[in-house]
Amino acid sequence: MFARFAANGLFGRYGMTGAGLALAGLAAYSSPSQRAHAAGKSPIDCAEPVCDDKKDMFFSMMAGKSGKSGKKKECPLNRAQLGKSTWEFLHTTAAYYPDDPSEDEKKAAEGLINGLATLYACQHCREHLKQHVDEHPPDVSSRVAFSKWLCETHNIVNKVLDKPQFDCSDASIQRRWRTGCRGGTDETAAETLGRE
Known part of the structure; x- marks a missing residue:
């Protein structure tokens, strides 16, 4: 522009x-x-x-919508920010989901997805997710199955939004959400939390 x-x-x-x-x-x-x-x-x-x-x-x-001091206002997340954060959370959670989950873990994973389909802040996103979950319930039988279900669900959303599709192979999912780089540092998990 x-x-x-x-x-x-x-x-x-x-x-x-x-x-x-x-x-x-x-x-x-x-x-x-x-x-x-x-x-x-x-x-x-x-x-x-x-x-x-x-x-x-x-x-x-x-249009000049900033605070009186000229500092950036703290505003609620918009749809894109909420979506990106939600997908990052979900993919990371699925990447760490157990290979052989207990019944309680399966119920918790189903509850997470069903909770989003009921409570997600973006109304039409929530409605689309609810419809998808009703037609294609999450496969929470294993880490691989849950990660793949999420990846395929994300690809359905990306297709609607005309965004690129993700490779849903387990190797690609694990590399992206679990084993990939740590921000280019050699810090341990404890160091990244400021505990060492």
């Missing part, structure tokens, strides 16, 4: 202030829910902050 303003001479003609005002004006109709509301239609996204995406945040930032 900045390239378009620069190419059209907006920065030169009106300066950064003018460009900022133009972007702030665009921000009023930037989110899908705001555009739908302005058109008199019901919005696809819910009105909760967790349903916003990065584009909405960009336009909000360009």
Whole structure:
């Protein structure tokens, strides 16, 4: 977008202030829910902050929404942040799930997935997950099965979002979520927690 303003001479003609005002004006109709509301239609996204995406945040930032001190406001997670954090948590949990889980561990894993399908903050994400879980219950019979079920579920979501697909082989899953690099350091787990 900045390239378009620069190419059209907006920065030169009106300066950064003018460009900022133009972007702030665009921000009023930037989110899908705001555009739908302005058109008199019901919005696809819910009105909760967790349903916003990065584009909405960009336009909000360009509109000058910061604290009085100029410091970044602490805001609720948006949909992309929540999704990324949730997937990272789920994949990591599955990578450490037992190879031969007890009945209690199986119930806990099912409860985790069913709990998300019931309580997830993003309404339409929750509805899609609920439908998927009803049609394809999580396979919690082993670490390999649970990790693969999660990976395949994530790929279904990524396909809808036009994002890349993951390799769901056990070797790839373990490398990505369990045995891969430790941030490029040789620290032990205790050292990363500040205990040594």
